[in-house]
Every structure is written in C-alpha cells, then in structure tokens.
Amino acid sequence: MKTLQAIRGMPDILPVDTESWQWLEQKVRNLVQSYGYQEIRMPILESTHLFARSIGEVTDIVEKEMYTFADRNGDSLTLRPEGTAGCVRAAIQNNLISTPQRLWYQGPMFRHERPQKGRLRQFQQIGLEAFGVATPDADAELIALSARLWRELGVADVVELQLNSIGSLEARATYKAALVEYLSKHQADLDEDSQRRLQTNPLRILDSKNAGTQELLNNAPNLHDFLDDESANDFARLRTLLDSVGVHYKVNPKLVRGLDYYNKTVFEWVTTELGAQGTICAGGRYDGLVAQLGGKTTPGVGFAMGLERVLLLLAAQGITAPRSAPLAFGVGVGEAGEKACFTGIEALRNDLPQHDIRLNTGGGSFKAQMKRADKSGARVALIWGDSEAENDTVTLKFLRDDEPQKTVASALLTQELERISNTM
Numbered sequence: 001m002k003t004l005q006a007i008r009g010m011p012d013i014l015p016v017d018t019e020s021w022q023w024l025e026q027k028v029r030n031l032v033q034s035y036g037y038q039e040i041r042m043p044i045l046e047s048t049h050l051f052a053r054s055i056g057e058v059t060d061i062v063e064k065e066m067y068t069f070a071d072r073n074g075d076s077l078t079l080r081p082e083g084t085a086g087c088v089r090a091a092i093q094n095n096l097i098s099t100p101q102r103l104w105y106q107g108p109m110f111r112h113e114r115p116q117k118g119r120l121r122q123f124q125q126i127g128l129e130a131f132g133v134a135t136p137d138a139d140a141e142l143i144a145l146s147a148r149l150w151r152e153l154g155v156a157d158v159v160e161l162q163l164n165s166i167g168s169l170e171a172r173a174t175y176k177a178a179l180v181e182y183l184s185k186h187q188a189d190l191d192e193d194s195q196r197r198l199q200t201n202p203l204r205i206l207d208s209k210n211a212g213t214q215e216l217l218n219n220a221p222n223l224h225d226f227l228d229d230e231s232a233n234d235f236a237r238l239r240t241l242l243d244s245v246g247v248h249y250k251v252n253p254k255l256v257r258g259l260d261y262y263n264k265t266v267f268e269w270v271t272t273e274l275g276a277q278g279t280i281c282a283g284g285r286y287d288g289l290v291a292q293l294g295g296k297t298t299p300g301v302g303f304a305m306g307l308e309r310v311l312l313l314l315a316a317q318g319i320t321a322p323r324s325a326p327l328a329f330g331v332g333v334g335e336a337g338e339k340a341c342f343t344g345i346e347a348l349r350n351d352l353p354q355h356d357i358r359l360n361t362g363g364g365s366f367k368a369q370m371k372r373a374d375k376s377g378a379r380v381a382l383i384w385g386d387s388e389a390e391n392d393t394v395t396l397k398f399l400r401d402d403e404p405q406k407t408v409a410s411a412l413l414t415q416e417l418e419r420i421s422n423t424m
Contacts, residue, residue, distance in 0.1 A: 056260030
C-alpha cells in the first residue's frame with residue numbers, strides 16, 4: 001500500500017518545531033493585547049463571493065490561487081486566502097463596528113501556489129484590523145506596533161519598512177488611465193504577465209519582478225503626482241508621526257499591494273535575508289471595504305504577517321526560542337516504588353501546577369528510566385523504590401546541578417523542589 005503523504009505545500013509542524021511557534025505566537029499575542037487588540041476567531045471556509053467582492057475578481061488570488069469548490073447544496077465555498085475579508089464580514093454580521101474596534105486573529109490561510117521556501121499552500125498568519133478611525137495616527141500606531149515587534153524579536157536591523165500612499169479610489173482611477181495610456185505604447189516590450197494585467201489589473205505591473213518592465217516604468221507617470229489633497233496630507237502626517245518615534249522607512253512609489261480593497265496607506269516590511277520571499281508583514285488602509293461588503297461606511301486599517309517567514313528570518317539570524325525543560329522526572333522501581341512514584345508525581349502536580357513535572361510510564365529497568373530522565377532535560381530525577389515506598393521518602397538525583405544525591409521525606413518534597421526551581 002502506498003504510504004500516505006501530506007498534501008504538497010501543506011506541511012506538518014512537528015513537536016521539535018512547535019516550541020518556536022508557541023514562543024513567537026505568545027510574543028505577538030502579548031504585544032497586540034497591550035495595544036488594545038482583542039482576539040476574534042473566524043471560520044476557514046467562507047462564501048466565494050466574499051473574496052471576489054473584496055479582493056477583486058481580476059486579482060491573481062481570485063483568478064488563479066483560491067481553493068474553491070461547490071458543497072452538497074451547490075454553494076460555492078472557498079478556503080480563506082487571507083483574513084481581512086472574513087474579519088470584516090464577521091464584524092458586520094455581529095455588529096462589532098458600531099464603535100472603534102481593534103481585532104486580531106491567527107490561523108491558516110490557503111493559496112494554490114508553487115510551493116517553495118517561504119511560500120506554502122497552507123500558511124499561518126496573524127492579522128490585525130482596526131475599524132472606525134480615519135486619521136493617519138491609526139496607521140502610524142499600527143506600523144509602530146509592528147516595528148516594536150521586530151525590536152523585541154531582535155530582527156529590527158535586518159528588516160526595512162517600505163511605505164506608499166495609493167490615494168483615493170477616484171485618484172487611483174485617474175492614475176490608472178494615465179498608466180495604461182503610457183504602457184499601451186510599449187505593450188510589446190512588457191513581460192507576459194504584465195501584458196495580461198494591462199487590461200485587467202494594471203497597477204500590479206508596478207511591482208513586476210521583470211527587469212525590462214521595471215526599466216519601462218522608470219519613465220511612467222508617477223502615482224504621487226495624482227494623489228488627491230486629502231491622501232497627500234494624510235501621507236505627510238503619517239510620515240511625521242513615524243519620524244517622531246524613530247520608525248525608519250523608505251517611500252516606494254511602486255508599492256501598490258495585490259488586493260483591490262486598499263486605499264491611501266500601504267506598507268510592507270521586507271528583508272533581504274530570505275531570498276525571493278522577502279515580505280514578512282504587509283498591510284494598509286481600506287476605508288471602503290466595510291461598505292463594499294454591506295456594512296455602514298467605516299474606515300479600516302490593518303496588516304498580516306506570515307509566521308513561517310518570520311520564523312525563517314529568526315533562524316537565519318540564529319535566534320531561537322528558549323527551550324523549556326521539566327523541573328523533575330519521576331522514576332519508579334518495583335511494584336511498590338512504581339505506585340509511590342505515580343501518586344507522588346500527581347501530588348506534586350497539584351502542589352506545583354506552574355511547573356513541568358514528568359512521569360516515567362511503561363516500566364523499564366532503573367538504568368533505562370534514568371536515561372529517559374536525563375534525555376528529558378529535567379533538573380532532577382525523583383526516585384521511588386521499595387525502600388522509599390516503605391519509609392515514605394524520595395531520593396533526588398541532580399542531573400544538571402553540582403549537588404549530591406539526597407533522600408528527603410515525602411512531606412518535604414514540594415518545599416525542596418521549590419528551592420531547586422528558585423535557583424534556575
């Protein structure tokens with residue numbers, strides 16, 4: 001029988017790696033909650049229409065990358081390719097945007113792409129969405145939060161903030177017409193993808209990776225020349241606020257992002273440490289999306305970060321999560337010793353619930369159990385044999401510290417382990 005395998009691009013996350021995931025997730029969770037963000041959990045399946053309306057029907061995501069299927073009722077459903085649309089849908093449906101609201105979420109997203117390092121078909125994101133504030137201080141605070149995260153993780157020196165304003169929908173439409181007029185004169189010199197996008201989503205040509213196309217764009221109309229006054233003033237104010245708290249950035253007039261719902265501010269945190277998949281966090285403002293999806297006109301701004309790429313960046317910098325190890329490992333020898341070990345370890349778990357305390361299961365010789373205790377990384381092995389069971393004592397063998405083996409009364413064991421934990 002053929003061995004069953006995970007779907008390509010949807011890897012398992014094994015126990016050897018989950019400690020790093022949990023450490024990163026906790027870092028982010030603590031930070032976003034300190035900024036007033038509350039967690040929301042949305043389903044991974046949504047109506048396909050939600051993403052077609054929000055992301056845009058002529059975007060690469062909707063046209064080529066979504067996992068879409070008809071259920072038994074004939075309804076078209078899609079595994080979520082990003083989180084903002086579902087978060088907005090949930091906020092509208094549950095009346096969460098009647099007042100300013102800060103929400104964050106975490107979970108898997110799905111896109112049918114060619115799997116490679118840093119680009120998977122199932123990938124994990126953390127996203128933040130702030131509703132109800134139209135002024136650029138909301139954008140600035142969100143960006144400052146992300147900058148603080150990079151400092152806390154120790155990667156601030158290897159990431160760069162790229163920043164742009166794409167203006168109002170009306171200003172962008174005027175610019176789009178000017179861009180199409182210019183590029184149409186050079187259509188034969190565009191790469192294949194850009195030729196296709198010229199008629200469907202011309203702004204995406206600005207971030208083409210083709211060198212020849214980028215050379216043509218050097219003489220193309222500049223998006224900033226078409227910004228409306230409000231967008232230009234908001235962008236200036238945003239830059240002033242970022243400057244005031246020392247968040248460094250590079251204005252990139254070709255940065256447009258690949259989703260139709262953005263307006264005004266867009267940004268990306270990028271790094272050169274990960275090769276082609278250098279964007280680790282991205283977002284922007286989407287003041288029209290709530291109304292577009294059936295809610296009241298409500299401004300919004302948010303970002304999402306790819307956890308796989310952040311972990312790859314941490315690994316590239318030699319930054320690892322602190323490894324946790326149990327405080328103690330229980331070893332039982334003989335029938336009476338095994339019983340005393342079991343009851344003793346459970347009692348310790350009652351007394352010291354904040355600590356990781358392990359129990360040998362499956363029996364084994366004393367030597368084999370001690371090997372397991374040492375392999376676990378425990379500070380001390382707690383040994384119960386027939387003698388300890390009879391005398392209501394336990395023997396402590398120190399596995400990491402230069403202390404002699406000792407035997408103590410069972411009634412003093414909790415106190416002794418507290419002493420050991422305080423010397424960590």
